[in-house]
């Protein structure tokens with residue numbers, strides 16, 4: 026990296042959003058110069074994720090069949106109610122538990138083959154705008170430098186600063202920030218074809234616990250809690266109790282913590298010469314906390330709108346607004362509804378969810394799809410009607 030480099034697009038962040046943005050920009054225009062910065066020393070590590078992803082969403086971007094980045098293929102979803110009642114949803118092609126230490130490098134290889142320059146161990150430390158576009162300050166293995174870019178893609182994740190430096194409001198209300206902790210545990214006896222989701226105020230207040238199999242006798246076992254409801258205890262303390270109660274013979278071989286923003290998309294995701302995507306723009310599903318596929322969808326949309334803006338030599342906020350509008354139409358408006366739904370559901374107590382589990386188990390297992398569970402819950406629990414109404418408001 027020379028002290029002042031130039032590129033058409035500077036992507037900040039080598040997660041799913043940034044890597045897909047880089048790959049897809051070059052798929053649309055091979056002549057673009059695209060530089061991607063990743064602060065960590067390796068793409069894909071350290072992992073701060075349960076690593077679950079849906080089949081359909083992932084397959085839009087990269088083929089999972091036989092891929093080295095698949096830890097497990099998942100065909101079953103099992104819910105545990107607060108009192109331990111198990112609800113098994115009908116089996117099907119649910120998704121995958123990934124190995125993100127391989128998944129992101131696979132995406133990076135594709136972006137690199139398409140022509141992106143990927144700089145690891147290199148961090149954006151600030152940016153300012155002048156008549157010639159953005160000037161981004163970076164710090165890397167060879168010291169400090171500046172990169173001039175016609176377009177910046179801010180894909181710097183949950184604690185990203187780039188959009189904020191550019192003047193966008195990325196603040197998160199504390200009730201919409203979940204603190205998560207996760208162990209990779211071995212010596213755990215779980216169905217390696219199933220993911221388990223465990224709810225309850227005594228398990229993970231404001232969030233849920235998950236068990237995502239990783240092959241052999243291992244699994245990612247984690248939980249997320251809303252700090253305001255966590256009764257002064259950290260996510261790790263809740264997790265330690267959980268692991269002790271449910272997996273007492275499990276061996277902890279890895280540990281990670283991280284935040285998940287369960288808040289709808291920020292109000293403005295673009296400004297002159299800059300597009301924000303993925304967690305940096307709060308594009309996580311507020312109900313499930315899943316964000317990998319959403320980040321990739323946002324990265325692809327950023328590439329589509331960005332490439333056409335660059336070709337037209339107009340990267341003004343007005344031109345880039347199409348990105349925001351199309352995102353809201355594709356998923357953002359649903360997230361607003363999911364957020365309201367989550368809020369309404371948080372007012373019910375554990376006894377209600379125990380009853381809900383009982384109702385769900387009244388449906389024959391082979392017919393027990395999420396849609397049927399939802400329909401039956403509505404019939405049997407009229408208190409849910411105002412909640413559902415909120416969804417459609």
Ligand SMILES: Cc1cc2nc3c(=O)[nH]c(=O)nc-3n(C[C@H](O)[C@H](O)[C@H](O)COP(=O)(O)OP(=O)(O)OC[C@H]3O[C@@H](n4cnc5c(N)ncnc54)[C@H](O)[C@@H]3O)c2cc1C
Nearest residue numbers: 038040041042064074075076077149182283303304316317
């Ligand atoms: C504990 C936990 C469990 C989760 N489980 C799941 C799950 O099972 N399924 C799911 O779909 N989602 C899950 N998520 C959410 C998921 O990890 C994110 O939604 C997803 O990674 C978002 O992708 P992204 O590209 O927007 O951001 P990230 O993957 O966070 O990538 C952003 C990258 O930017 C880099 N970066 C940040 N600042 C700079 C800078 N200034 N300069 C250069 N680089 C920078 C970071 O190092 C990082 O690599 C989980 C999250 C947590 C914390």
